[in-house]
Each structure stands twice: as C-alpha cells, then as structure tokens.
Amino acid sequence: MTEAGREVFDAFPEWVRITFYVLSAAAIVLLVVGFWLRTRQYLAARKDGRRKGLLRRIARGIREMTPFGPVWRRNPYSSVAHFLTLSGFVVLFLGTIILTIDEDVTGLFLGFHFLRGTSYLAYSLVLDVFGVLFLAGVLMLVGRRAAARWGRKFERLRYAETVSTDPPSFGRLIADDRLFLFLLLLAALAGFLTEGLRIYVDGTTFEQEWSPVGLLLAFAFGGVGMSPPTAFDLYLASWWIHAVGALAFVAYIPYSKAFHMLAGFGSIVFSDERAGKRLEVPISTEPTGFRHPSDFTRAQILHIQGCVRCGLCDDVCPAKASGLPLAPRGVLMDLKQHIALLGGGTPRPVVGNAIEPGALWSCTTCMACMDACALRIEHIPLIVDMRRYLVAQGQLDANLQEALTSLSRYGNSFRKPAKARAKWAQKANPPLKDARKEAVEYLWFVGDYGSYDPRLQEISLRVAEVFSRIGLDYGILYDAERNSGNDVRRVGEEGVFQSLRDANVEALKGCTYNNLITTDPHTYNTLKNEYPPANGGRVLHYAELLDEMIQAGRLRFSRKLGYRVTYHDPCYLGRYNGVYDAPRRVLSALGVELVEMPRNRCKSFCCGAGGGRIWMEETPGPRERPAEMRVKEAATLPGVRTLAVACPKDFVMFTDAVKAAGLEGSLQVRDLIELVEEAL
C-alpha cells in the first residue's frame, strides 16, 4: 500500500499540468496587476504616522476578526457566518500553499515531499474539517442574501434606499456581491466533489487519508455504482471546475469586494482608537475637497478600499432614519468611485461631484456608524474634512453662518454678549466662586446652553444647588468661558475652533484647580480629547462626579424615587467616551427602577442636534425627526413616564419632540440633576 500522501497531477495527462500552470500564471499576472493598481492608490496617499505600535495593531486586527470583536455582540448570525468563512478560507488557502510548496518547491528542487505519512493525515483532516466549516459559513451567507432578496431581513444587502449618486449601478454592485459568494461556493462544492471523486478513483482508504467528507462521497459513489472511467472523467471535469474557479477567484480578488480580505484587515489595523473623538488638524488652510490622491491618508485609502458595503452603518444612522439625504455607506461608495477617477484628468473636488453638500450637512456626528462598522472605518473624519471644504467655499446655510459669526465674535452661538454669559449665576445662592480669582478643587465648565438658554439656565442653577449642598469646592470661569468648540470643529470651521480653544486654554492657565467638570457631553469630549491636558487633573462629566461623590459617601439621598425611569445615553458621553455605567450607578443610587430602551448604551439613538445641526436651518427629512423617534421609543416602555437625560441638547430636543409627538402628559423629560435634587 502506498504511503499516505498526495500526488497532484499524477493521474492526469501532461497537458492538464501544463495548462494549469499557464492558467495559474495568467491568474497571477492579473492578481499582481490588480494588486499594483490598489497599492498605487495606497502609496499615492499621504503618510499618517499610524505605523506606531504595529504589532499591537495587528494583534487587535486579528482579535477583531474573531467572534470576540465588538461586531459579534450585535450581529451574531453574520458574525458566525463570516468567521466560519474566514477561518475556513484561511486554512484552505494555507493548505493550498503548503501543497504547492510540497509539490513544486521541496518536491521539485529539493527532492523530497513532507506531506507524507502522519503529517499528511493530519493535513487532510484539518482541511476537510475547515472545508466543512467554510461551506457552512458560505451557505449561511448565501442564505442571508436569499432572505434579503425574498424576505424582509437584512435589507441593507439589497441597498434598499441607499442614498448615493448613481442608483442604476446598484445592479453592478449586487452582481459583484453575488459573484464573490458564488465563486466561494463553487470552490467549496467543487472542492469536495473533486476530493470525493479522487478518493473513489484512487481507491484511497481511511488509513491513507483522513478526509471524512471525501471518504463519505466516495462511499456514496461506490454505492450508486459509478464506473471508474466515468468517475475519472467526472474527476477531471470537477478538478478543472475547481481549478478554474479558484484561479478565477484569485485573479478576481483585487478587482472586487474580495479585496477586503486585505484592505479590510488593513482598515482595522490602521484605524485609530481616538478617531472621531480627537479630530486631526487639517494639513492646509485651504481644504481641497479630496481633489488629489495625497489629500487622503493611507489609512483612509484602506478604509475606502476595504469597505464591503455591508450597510451596518446605514442601519444605525439617525439622519438616514429620518429620511435625510445621508447614508454613511453611500459616502464610502461615492468615495470609492471618486478615488478610482483620481490622478487622471483635471482634479475635481469630491463635494459637489461625487457627494452632495446636503448629505454632508445632514450628519449629526453621533458616531453610530463608526461604532457599528466591522472594519473600523472612520466615517466622521471623512465627513468633517469634506465639511471643511464646504466652509472654505462658503457653502453653508444662513443659520449656520450666523451661528459661526456669533461664535467667532461673542464666543457663543446665541448672539449675546460674552459679558452676559454668567448672568444666570447671579441667581445662585450661595454665589458661585470665580475660578479666575480663587483656587478651586473643581472648575465647572458650564457650556453655552447652560449659560444662555433660559430653560437650561434653570438646570444650571439646580446643578449649582446640588454642588453646594454636597459641599463641593467649585467655581466657574464667568465671562472668560467660551464655547468649547466641539461642534464648531465638527462643522468644519477649524479656524473658529482654534481661536475658541486658545481663548479657553488661556483662561484656564490663569486658574488653579484640580479637575474640570462639565454638564455638557460635547464640551466633555473636546476638553478631554482635543484640549491640552488639564493641569494634570481629570475631565469629568457631572454624572461621573456624582457617582464618585456617592461612592465616597459625600452624596446621600434622603429618599428613594420609586418610579420607573429610562435613560438616554448621550452620544458624546456614551459612544464617544465610554461613560455608560456612572450615570446608571447614580440612577441606581436614586432608587429609580431603570428600564432600558431597546437601543441603549452604544446603540443609543441620537437626538439629532449634534454636528452643528442644532445651528442649521431645519430641513427635516420626509420621515420623523430623530428626536421624535427616540421619545416614541421611550414611550413604548411599560410604566415609564420619565426620560432621564444628561446632555443639554438632549433636554431641548426631547422636550420639543415630546410636544411635537403629542406625548405631553405621558412622558416627561428630566435632567439627571433634577432627579438627584428630588432625592436629596
């Protein structure tokens, strides 16, 4: 009996071997050319210094491809299917390489084969098992597409209502999506068939090969009484199908969605933990609107090349949900088209050509898209960069223009003098310490809304009241405070952001304090991530502060609020900065019964005010506004009549939405501090 091993081509005529190598060469040429084109795009882009910590990045990349990554928790079906496909593919791919080395390198040049005996048995078993897993994964993916096509699930796969510039070309995209899966399925099925036929033809036994599937199939063929010549012909045919299919796939990789195997991995590896939270400074004062390849960073090219159009981002986008012309996936798709045209002909900016301003202005920068993306694509920095172009061109609506002019002149968006900022504090008793003159333990950065909006001035007074009652040593900047600039930066007005930040930093320099507190998550984000470190202290949201005070026993409640409450995680506190538990601990200490909304924590649904949208002319989408959708979500919870918020914009948006949705009387919007005061 021959030793366990594989003799490739042994049964085939010579022409098969030669043709196969010729076709392989052709496939490899196409592969290399395709790779080169993609690499050229990558190299033409700007370096971005993200090579630091490469090993750690790669480790993270590997971790995120497994079901232990963040996408797993939210999409179990897709995650399992993808992981099976991925691991199966990797193993089978490596298996092919090993076989090739054994056959054409060590066998040919060094005169020995290592895939013999036990090693071959192990090899064949592993490949078969992973082949089954691979097939299972691919079938799950095919099943998902069928559900999308004929059922109502996974509608994002159908590009249903995707907003992009070129709707008819969806046909081509769907063809690409399907071809990819088809080739994989073909490879798997033809692979097993070929294996089964080979084993049947060769009469290989279990001692010689541990390929359960192949052996089973061979047994079946024997069972139907297939004649050896037929089997051989079928074997050759099946082998060819598998070979050609596999080679076609290989050649196809760089021209199709399959390239995400590399670019997608690269996208994860070179993504930045702080993307979005901490925006990058523009490279020049004259934004070009992504006119040249070098306007993109290399990581951005990987994001764009790696995007597989899965639509997870679209599914969570609040702007898209309300019918506004923004689809995060659409933006990536448009950018893909745009970079394909870059470098040839006259440079054109992407905005106004591939992407419409309306789409860019619709974004609330809530970061749900980035959070949902399996490839860690950074949508928001791309959108902000394009907004920078629009601002430089003066293409912004009149309301936004007024707000920016007001911010530039008065340091607030309310068109009120800077001197009037602390007028609300005159009503506070005891008077608030002036942090510019006295040292304080906590410097409270109040924020625009808390200072100038009449409804929120009330909340600020309550906060002051609570702080005083718990004996906190705190003060405010009075007139020296300016808008922190978080949303100004995200609107694309980097110049005003920098002058606001510089003014605030200057004011803070002259103060003595240990920690910064703020009542506004937007302020929190930029102070924490985009301002120079705060004198060695921390930046705390007041929910975090209250939590600390409760833990330290400094904040005690005299009663338990026994009613049911739901809590809305603010985008800039939750998704951006991971503060989910502190407010919940505070609510728990208050004795309320917290009922979570279906979309809670990182899935929280934005109120729609972020990204400067609160300053823009309202152009509501054809469907409901995000805030109205959200309050309705809260109202569905049984026994819940209170929606707790921890952000002034949420307060304003949801209060208005409750009225607009006719829920006055059944749902009340209350700031966390109101609940705290009630329980004191």
Place this chain on the structure above:
Amino acid sequence: MSGGVVVVAEHAMGELADITLEMLACGRASADASRSGLTCLVLTDDARPFHALPLAADKTIVVQDPGLGSFNPEAYAKVLGHLLKDLAPRLVLLGNTTVGTDLAGPLSVALSAPVVGNCIKVDWLDGKLVFTSKLYGGKLVARSVIERGSVLTLLMAGSYRKERGMKDAVAPIEVRPSPVSLEGLRIRFREFLKPEAADIDLTKIPILVCAGRGVKGPDNLKPLRELADLLRGAVCATRPVVDQGWLPRTRQVGRSGLIVKPRLYLALGVSGAPEHLEGMKDSELIVAVNTDPSAPIFDVADYGSTEDLLEVVPALVGAIRAMRGST
C-alpha cells in the same frame, strides 16, 4: 423769507406721503416757536393734485417740470440746491427715508449746512435749534445743538402727529418752473417694478403677529401661524426675517416695508430697531416678547415679557383655546 422752516415734501401717485404731514407738524411747531414762516416745497411734474391741500404751511411752492416726475436724487438735489440758496431757511426738514437720505449729503455740501439725521424731535431754545435723534439701532438717543446758520434734518416717521401737519384752510400756493435745466442728468429714472402680488393686505388686518429674529428659524413660524389663525389675524415679519427668506417681502413691516396700525400687534423676538418701529408704533395695543430686557421694543410696547417666545406662544395658544372653550 430767510430764516424760516422749509419742508421738502415726499409724494407718490399724486398723494403726499404721511411723512410729509409729520414734517409739516414738526415744521409748524418750529416756525411758531421761532416766530418765522413754514414753507412746503413740492417737486413734481404735475402740480394739480397739490392745488388745494389744507396744509399747515404758510406757503406751498410747487416746482413743476417733466423731469421731476419720479424721484431722481440728482434732479431733486439740483433743484433744491438752487431753491434753498434763495430761500436761505434756518431749518430744512427732509424725511428719514430713502428719498430724504439721498438728498441730505449733497445738499449739505452744496449749502455748507450741517445735517442732523435720525431725528425724532426738534426744539427751539434761545434761538438755538436742539435736535433729539436715535442712534445705535434705537438703543441710545443723542442730543445736538445747532446755534446758528442753516441746518438740514432727517425726520423719522412716526415722530410727530400727522394731523398737526394739516389745518382748516388751504395755504397759498405758488407754481414755478424748475430754476435749473434738468437735461443731461447722470441719473435717469426708468420705472417702478410691479410689486409681487401680495397674498393679503397687512394694512387691513386688525391683529398682527410679528416674527422677529428671535424666532430663530422658519420652522418656528408654525406656532406663530397657529396663534395668528386662532386670533383671526396674520403673521408679519421684520426685515431680517424677510431677508433670510423665511417669509415673503409682502409680509415685511417697517420703513422699507409696510406701515400698519392694527388693533393688536404681537411683537415676538423683535428687538425694536427704529426702521421697524416706524412701521408699527401706532398700533393700538402692542405686546412684546423678547428675552433681552433692554430691547428698544419695550419702549413702545404696552406690555412685555422676557420669557422665551417659543414657550409663550404655545402656552398662549393653549390659554386662548381654553378661554374660548369655556365661554
């Protein structure tokens, strides 16, 4: 007749504008206080409509010339320059309008006489003219004194009662040709543009709900419309709101829009700049809502509140509904 008071009339389509009567009221008081005469100057291409007007002037001079058909600043300045040099008045009253303001500068240089703009009051004190004017969007008032010599002043609409510009008898009228040639002017009047067809005539609506800048955006007009409908009134706007495109120009109240005198004027988010006040200060009842307590609107309003109009309006709608429901 040197040393007297002269009013430069403004007119359109054969009728004297209200500002002319107000200027005559002011001029009359001035002439009486200084014991001098009041002359009304009308520049027109057709003297007939002005023949028998019971104006409070001592004399009306109508300069008739085909070149004076419609307002042409160059033609007017030329004619007036001549006439005023002859008349040598102490005080020349012009309207603080796009007509008067075109003329003040050129006449000032031609006559070497100072100009006092934005004027709301003219007084005499020991032979000196004392002017009270609004400045800085109405936030401050300025006093100025012209001790001797001629002075031009631009009178703001609504500062004097136009009834005082009329009297029982017709003042003597003199019709003259133009003292200068009006050929070869560098400014030529072409035509009036047809105004956009107004959907409604705001001057005939008894209750007006005015949207000012404090409304912040076109979507906030919805509750205002609701309120207006409830009161069987209409929504109007200040100039900035119209400039933003939130409402058509036919809804603009103010100096370059409409002058209205409704029974009720609700000024919401309106600061009260003089140009707007000119358009509505004679309303019977003015209620103003503006978060800025120093807004000039509160000087003309009868009642006011510094609450947020976006809260007051829906509450008001509710209160009115409740009131109606219970009666």
Place this chain on the structure above:
Amino acid sequence: MKVAVILRLVPDVVEELVIADDGRSLAEDEIMYITNELDEHALEQALLLKERRGARLTAIGVGGDQARDALATAVAKGADEAVYVPLEAQDRADSHRIGAHLAGLLRQERFEVLLAGTQSIDELDGSLGGILASHLGLPYVGGLAAVDTDPSGSKATVKKEFPGGRLAVLEVSLPAVLGIQAAEQPPRYAAVSRIMQVKKSLQVKEWKAPVPDVVGVRITGLAKPEAAGRAEMIPGDAESVAARIARLLQERGLL
C-alpha cells in the same frame, strides 16, 4: 472696471453700550468694533459685481486696528486690494469728516463704481455716500437692493427701495457713488482660517494724509432713551405670561 467699497468699523450694538463720563460719547474701552452691517452688504454687492463683470475690487477700511481685520476678511472673500484709512475713535461716526478725508484718497485713482452702505449705525450727520459723491462731483443714489453695470463700465442699472416696499429701476452714468441697502444675496461666509492666512501675507496700503478739519454734527448729550411709556412687564414663567396676555386680549375684546 474698477470698483471700490468702503468698510466702516462701528460699535457692535449687541454688546452693552456704555456712555463715557463726558456724557457725549461712548466709553472707548467698552466698545467692540465690527464692520457696519450695510457695508458688509456693500462688500457682497461689490464681490458680485466683480464676479459678473470681471472688475478689480479695492476694499477701503476705515477705523482703528479692527479695520485691518475687516480688510483681511474682504480679501479672503475676494477683494483684490486693501487700503487702510486710520481714524481716531471720535471721528469714526462723522460722515462729513470721513467723506472729506476719503475724497482725497479717491481722487487719486479712478473708480467706476464706489459702493458704501446707505447708512451706518453710529452716524448722525447723514449718509457718507452722498457727501462723498458731492466732494468728488459724482452722482449718488442710495437705498439700493441691486446693482449691475454694462460690460464697458459706462453705466449702472440699479434697483432702489422706496417706502411701502416698492422697487424702482434707475440708470446711473458711471463713475458714481452708490449706497447699498441690501445686496442681491446675503453676505457670504469667509472661513476664519482663510482670513487668518490672508492676514499674514496681506499688503495693506495706508492712507496717511491728514484728516481734514471738518465736523458733521457735535453731539452734546448721549443717553439711554427715557421711554415715554415703558411697557408693563409681565412677571412669571411662560405659562403665567401666556395666561395674562390671554386675559388682556379678552378684556379688550380681541378674542
């Protein structure tokens, strides 16, 4: 064709206006200077003219240091040249003084169109445009909502606002001074980073001639208006205010 636009720096009325001890002027250190709003419109109209007719635009900034910022903004928006005319605080609201001063500057170069805002928020002695035109011997018409010229720059067609919201079309032979009430489109936005960039490299010509000793009108007293009938302020929150107003309307038979 050459176009000039005059940008005056005036006190911002959003800020509280503090009267100086002499009771006749504003306390200088409390003033925040911004470009006169109607001059911003004049600039916008000038830029539109430049874009339409390929004119060369000169921006003239009048005032203190802030005028340099205004000029940088004008250039960032598209002006070709900037001229700075320094003026002491007490002169900045005097149309006669400014007019006489600028006449000297504007006689040096021939501009087909000179644009300025129809009025400024702090002037007491009439429109700058009319005075300037007289000194230069040019025609003047103000209160304009639209300006266009023929390609050769020999005449302008303008739309002038009249009371009651009527618009009239006039034709003006150039050169002329035109007073803008509202530009054909709202003033455009200039990104702050571009303005700062322009500021770094901007070459500003300075008009250093002595200011003519001309005075428009001397203010003898400046005060907050004593309202002849100040509104009765309704206390309470929005609900109480609304209730009070509703009652008021009912009493007056307006409901």
